[in-house]
Every structure is written in structure tokens, then in C-alpha cells.
Amino acid sequence: MNTEERKPFAERVGKKQWIAIAAVLVLGLGAGAMILRTSPAKPEAAGHSEAAAHGDGEHHEEGGKEAKEEGKDHDHGHGEAKGHADNEHHEKGKEKDKEEGKKKAATSEHKEDEEKIAFTDEQIKAADMTIESAGPARIKSSLQLPGEIKFNEDRTAHVVPRVAGVVDSVPANLGQEVKRGQVLAVLSSPSLSEQRSELQSAQRRLELARTTYEREKKLWEEKISPQQDYLQAQQAMQEAQIAVANANQKLLALGATPGSSALGRYELRAPFDGMVVEKHISLGESVGEAVNVFTISDLSTVWAEISVAANNLNLVRIGEPVSIRSSAFDQTATGKVSYVGSLIGAQTRTATARVTLTNPQRIWRPGLFVNVELVASEMDAPVTVSAEAVQTVEDKPTVFLRVPGGFMPQHVQTGRSDGKRIEIVSGLKPGAAYAASGSFVVKSQQGKSSATHTH
Known part of the structure; x- marks a missing residue:
């Protein structure tokens, strides 16, 4: 085995x-x-x-x-x-990233082409558009307060008749420029007739007393009459003089001319140069004493009354320069604060300040609402643009940057403004060229392009 x-x-x-x-x-x-x-x-x-x-x-x-x-x-x-699979996956990822980068770049270029607003140099010139560069400027922070133009009460008079009477004539009309002493209306007054009659009686008594005095003086000098008669005549003459002076003063106090031929004629006269801004009298009307029948105001100067909240009172001081702009028309004026109220209204919780304005052209009319601007502070801003350059696009402040062949809209964040320059906090670099005056033309063109693209 x-x-x-x-x-x-x-x-x-x-x-x-x-x-x-x-x-x-x-x-x-x-x-x-x-x-x-x-x-x-x-x-x-x-x-x-x-x-x-x-x-x-x-x-x-x-x-x-x-x-x-x-x-x-x-x-x-x-x-x-x-x-081996990981290496293959890594290589494929690189290729995919490259393709995505190319797609993003192409998308960005396409987006810029869509946002770009085409404008040639000839079109810019025809639209009267100016191109400026963003740069630093000194911005004044201002305080805007509401105000109203009112009569200068120091140069406004309410003309009243000092005696009762019936209107005989009214030469002055509403809105008429009048001079000092010019007749505004004529009244017929019974009480004034009595005053003038009293004056005339006093004058006649004075004439008689003077004649008696001169005769008694001559007789006393010639040793014919006693000195007592001479002294009594002298006293009577002096009393007659006082009576005449008293009657004259009464007429002057009433504003009546003592030497008028018509005893009851009463003339209302302008107290100073001005304009008839109110009229409450007509022919044949019966007027009483102390009734305002005319208002005369010198409109060469007016008041701009300002409502100042309590938290702004420390910025409004007497002598402070202000700029006043009308909200109804394009008109500005400068002045200084002449008065600041010391009391705050119980209902409004504001104090009243006042600026006296010269008004030679009569453009500042009482009752006109105005905006009063006070300079609160001044600061340097690194990047600013013209106030006309900022437009609202998609509910955002936008500046149109100058690029080859047109403009590009650039959303920005704005800061302080003084009405002429606007601070740009972010979105714009110093030296960037932009559309200043006429930027609204670019905005309108952008709207047309958007509508066409949507359609």
C-alpha cells in the first residue's frame, strides 16, 4: 500500500x-x-x-x-x-466645476448685457446730461421746520374811525398801495360837527378877550383905568387861549382837521405807506366808533413764523441764519431768527420763533406755507454724489454708473444730505463716473427697455 x-x-x-x-x-x-x-x-x-x-x-x-x-x-x-473610483470622481468634479464657472461667467455677462442701458455720446449730449465723479464733500446736516408767512405786525395797522358817522365816500380800494396821509374814506359825523363848533366858539371868545385885554392895557398905561381891570382882561384872554387849545387837541385826537369848512366832515387817512389788505366799509354805511374798517400793512417786510418742537429749541437761537423755501413755488430767501418764544403751547407743545424777511417784490404773501431750514451741523463725507443723480429703482436708491456704451444701474445706501449733495455709505467707490443732472432720462430709458424685454 x-x-x-x-x-x-x-x-x-x-x-x-x-x-x-x-x-x-x-x-x-x-x-x-x-x-x-x-x-x-x-x-x-x-x-x-x-x-x-x-x-x-x-x-x-x-x-x-x-x-x-x-x-x-x-x-x-x-x-x-x-x-481608482475616487480618482475618477475627483477628476470629474474638477471638470464639472470648470463647466459651472464658465456657465456662471456667461450668465453674469448676459445679465450685465440685459441691465446695461445703451446710450451714445450724442444721446447724452442731446439730453443735456452731465457726467460727474463721486468724491468727498462737506455735508451740512439741516433741521427742517414748518412755517407760515404772516404780516409784520410792527408794520400793520387796523384803521378805525374815532367818531360815529355815515360814509360819504370811499376812495381807497382793496389791494391798493397807499401813501402816508392819503384819504381812505370820508364820513359825515354829527359829534365831530359839535367839536368843530366848540373850537370856533373858543376862537371867537379868544378874539374878544384879546381886544379887551389890549384896550385895558392901554387905559391902564395912560392912568385912566385901574390896574385891576387890566389884570382881569389879561386873565380872560388867557382862559380863552386855553379853551381854543383844548378844542384843537380834541379834534387832533379824533384825527380830524380843525380848519375844515364842513363841520361834520371826517377823513380816515393812511397812517403809513402800505397796502390795503382788508376793507370793511362801503358807501352810505353807518359805522360806529372803534370799528375796524381798513387794514393797512407794509408788505416790504413780512414775518415767517416757525413752530419749534421742544427738543429742537436748543438749535433755534436769535441771530441764527436760516433758509426759507416755499412749498407752493420755486422761491427761496435767507434771513435771521429775530424772536424765539419763551412759552410752549399747551395744545401744540411747540414754541413760536420768527424770522423777519425783506419782501421788495411782494412775492412772500401772508398765509403762504414755507419750509424753514436751519444748519444743525457740518461734517465731511468721503463719497458723495449730486442730489439729482439718485433715482428710485425697485424701491431702492440707485445711481447710474457710466460704462462703455451706456449706463449700469447701481443700488446704493445713502446717508446725510444737504439738498445739493448726498452721502453714499455703500455701493459706490470714489472717482466712479455717474449720470448727474438728467439721470431721470436714463431711468425712463431703463423703464422702456424693461417693458420691451418683458413684451
């Missing part, structure tokens, strides 16, 4: 045979278990089970070793495949 034949049977049986044997044993054990449910186990069956279990354990150990060896081979192969 050769060496293989000399080996025991157990060594000559292969692994596959052992697996087959183990499977047969497992099936046998399962069938035996079904049988043993109804009958007690036999010793032989128990021994057989131990042998089967021993065989299964050896088979399981050998099967585990093979699985480990196969697992190692599989992991090594899978690692190589995985590394």
Missing part, C-alpha cells in the same frame, strides 16, 4: 465530504427530535448527538478559516477598486 492508503479514513475524507456528512447528520437530528417528543431519549441517540455536535464544531471552525481568507482577498480587491 502507498502512503495515501496508509492514512486513516478520517484524514482521507475531504472537506466537501465532511460538509455532506454534517448536513445528513443535521437532518437526522431534526427527524430524531420530532420522534423524541413522544418517546424518551435513548442512550445511543444521545451518544450519536454528541458525535454529530462534535462534527459540526469541526466543520464550523474550518468554514470560518476559509471565510476569513476569502474576506482578506475581497477587501484587498475592493480597496484597489475604491481608490
